Amino acid sequence: MSELDAPERALLALANDAHDPTDADRARVRAALAARLGTAAGLGVGAALGAAATAKAATTGVATTAKAVAAGASGLGSTGTAAAVTGGALATKLVVAVALTATVGVGATVRVVRHRSHGPAPAAQTALHDRRTATVANRPLAAAAPDRPRQEDPAAAAPAEQPSTGSAPPARRSPAAPATPQRTAEPAPAIEAPTVSAPPPSTAQTAAPEDSAKHSVRSDSSSVAATVSNHPLAPATSSRGQACGPARADLDGPRPEFTVADEARLVHDGVRALHDGQAACALSLLDTHAHFYPHGVLAEERDAERAFALADLGRVKEARAAAAAFLRAHPTSPLGARLRQRIPGSDAANGDTTGGTPHP
Amino acid sequence: MGQGLVNGPGKPGTSVSVGVPPRPTFAELYEAYFTFVWRSARRLGTPEPNLDDVVQEIFMVAFRRQDEFEGRSSVKTWLYGIVFNVVRAHRRELAQKHPQALAADRRVDPDLLVDDTDGPHEQASKGEAARVLDLFLDDLDDDRRAVFVLAELEQLTAPEIAAIVGSPLNTVYSRLRLARIEFAKAVARHRARDDRRRS
Numbered sequence: 001m002s003e004l005d006a007p008e009r010a011l012l013a014l015a016n017d018a019h020d021p022t023d024a025d026r027a028r029v030r031a032a033l034a035a036r037l038g039t040a041a042g043l044g045v046g047a048a049l050g051a052a053a054t055a056k057a058a059t060t061g062v063a064t065t066a067k068a069v070a071a072g073a074s075g076l077g078s079t080g081t082a083a084a085v086t087g088g089a090l091a092t093k094l095v096v097a098v099a100l101t102a103t104v105g106v107g108a109t110v111r112v113v114r115h116r117s118h119g120p121a122p123a124a125q126t127a128l129h130d131r132r133t134a135t136v137a138n139r140p141l142a143a144a145a146p147d148r149p150r151q152e153d154p155a156a157a158a159p160a161e162q163p164s165t166g167s168a169p170p171a172r173r174s175p176a177a178p179a180t181p182q183r184t185a186e187p188a189p190a191i192e193a194p195t196v197s198a199p200p201p202s203t204a205q206t207a208a209p210e211d212s213a214k215h216s217v218r219s220d221s222s223s224v225a226a227t228v229s230n231h232p233l234a235p236a237t238s239s240r241g242q243a244c245g246p247a248r249a250d251l252d253g254p255r256p257e258f259t260v261a262d263e264a265r266l267v268h269d270g271v272r273a274l275h276d277g278q279a280a281c282a283l284s285l286l287d288t289h290a291h292f293y294p295h296g297v298l299a300e301e302r303d304a305e306r307a308f309a310l311a312d313l314g315r316v317k318e319a320r321a322a323a324a325a326f327l328r329a330h331p332t333s334p335l336g337a338r339l340r341q342r343i344p345g346s347d348a349a350n351g352d353t354t355g356g357t358p359h360p
Numbered sequence: 361m362g363q364g365l366v367n368g369p370g371k372p373g374t375s376v377s378v379g380v381p382p383r384p385t386f387a388e389l390y391e392a393y394f395t396f397v398w399r400s401a402r403r404l405g406t407p408e409p410n411l412d413d414v415v416q417e418i419f420m421v422a423f424r425r426q427d428e429f430e431g432r433s434s435v436k437t438w439l440y441g442i443v444f445n446v447v448r449a450h451r452r453e454l455a456q457k458h459p460q461a462l463a464a465d466r467r468v469d470p471d472l473l474v475d476d477t478d479g480p481h482e483q484a485s486k487g488e489a490a491r492v493l494d495l496f497l498d499d500l501d502d503d504r505r506a507v508f509v510l511a512e513l514e515q516l517t518a519p520e521i522a523a524i525v526g527s528p529l530n531t532v533y534s535r536l537r538l539a540r541i542e543f544a545k546a547v548a549r550h551r552a553r554d555d556r557r558r559s
Contacts, residue, residue, distance in 0.1 A: 004512065004540055008547050011489045012512055018490030021398040029398075029415050030390065036416070037386075037423060261413070264420045271424075297421060297449045334428050 263289065267298045271305050279312035300326075304335040311343050319343050384435070386423055393439055400440060403497060403509045404447040407454070418446045437516070441524045444506060451502065496546040500539060507532055508539035 004012070270285035286306040293299065303326045310319035323339045323346035330336065339346050384392060398415050406414045421442050429438050497505050506525050510516045516524075522532045 005544065007551065008540075008543055011492060011547055011550075014486050014489035015493040016513065018486060018493065019399040019402040020395055025398060025412075026394050029394070029412055029419075032412070032416055033390070033419055036420065261417055261420070264417060264424065268420075268424055297417075297445050298424070301425070 263293045263296045263298055266293075267302050267305065270302070270309070274305060274309050274312065277312075279309045283309040283313065300330050300333055301335065303329070304333070304339055307339055307343060307346075320345055386426060389422065389426070389435070389439075390419060393435065396436065397439065397443055400443045400509070400514065401447050403513060404444065404506060405451055405497065405502065406447050410450065410454075414447060414450050417450075418443050421446060437520050437524065440510070440514070440516070444524050448502065448506075492546065492550050496543055499546075500542065503527075504535045504539040504542070507535040508543065511536050512540075512543075 266285055266289040270282045270289065273279075273285060274282035283306065286302050286309060289296065289298070289302050290306070293302075296302070303322065307319050307322035307326055310322055313319075320343055323343040326333070326339060327336055327346055394415075397418050398411065401414050401418060402408065402411055418439075422439060425442065429435065497509070500508065503525070507521055510521045510524065511518070518529055518532050518536070521536075522529045525532070527535075
């Protein structure tokens, strides 16, 4: 195999650090990840927001309001304001609009809207915007109040107790997507959601928890927020066999434009539902993932988790078949060991129903 | 899942390829490997306007899969596998949905690559070298690009590359050989333009 000559190596050496990020890049992505992952990632939302706002103030022209950072760090009881961050390194303009509306434990909303000075097509811009809006809303209290118990996080709470704001179905980004069953009559044509559209704090604080979700729908005309609030996850219960994924009609909708984030979120929520004992819900979400992203980045993980979900539901034959199919498709996957352990007979399955019951 | 990877106070940036690897927290993982992930995502062909999103997705996947990391490979190699897959999926989506986004990333005027301020090629500015490299990488097909970046810029071994890209070792060698030939041609073209400009 030929090696590079000196001129080529010299050029590579010169260009070696050409693609390194700036501190502003690091802080900006960290803040976004902290908002998406909440306290689980240990990235520190308040610190990340502060870092994002201050890291490169001198060189990138960061402008942020102290009020917004304070709202992001302290969370409850504050109605959002905006933090505008302009990054010069990538010639991007980052506008972070944080709107926090506190209710008694539920109903908080965090919005992040970012625009770029250049980027993909307008449709892609819209998709990016939508994704952020819904994504951050997925972790409202984790972002707003890191010290609060996880049970108070609507995204982590049992679906039967609170409407989940978990993974929005990909169809939410399509204006033509079928409305979800609980969708209100409120017109929702706007892709660009209003920055702050929450009810007055006094109203929210006196509302019953179940009313909070309604408020978040009624008071917000954006299709994104309405769809998230009415995500089919919301009515899911712990009863076996009840699905919580999108209705079949949703699966017939247009395929999303940008999919990686939604793909990861679908699988993430499916796994979390599985861990929460919501196997039917998990299966529905994972099936949704399989529908929209049959060859997605997380297809391997999805297939394994789907087998687990089937096993948890007691659908032994299907679980074993799914596990066998997985092992055939991914013979070297690290997930294979878990599958073999929890679903005995996976290797020789292919419809064999005489084996033992999958381990819980 | 929590913070996962938390079996020890792993020190960011330390070697994790031999013995019992230190297992950093996710936050430490982020701090230690953000530059690597960002740089790799860009070099593998993520358009610059989309870098933020792709890097976020890479760390989201890493967060989801951190429990799968069992120390059989280095964190860097494990992470690079995620980078490779996410970037590849992203580029496929772009090629299908918004090919203009990929095309826009290629628009580099070769004449602008010449730094006419001083010196021979070896003394060219970092910016000029970076533009030459960008143009070269943009013109490579995805498979060769990945192998070239991993081998020549990230200094990974051929077996590591084969594991990451999921190709046989001989295929990796073949792609690398062809990519090196292409790179030599690209550098030669650049030098010829430079000489022509200066003559």
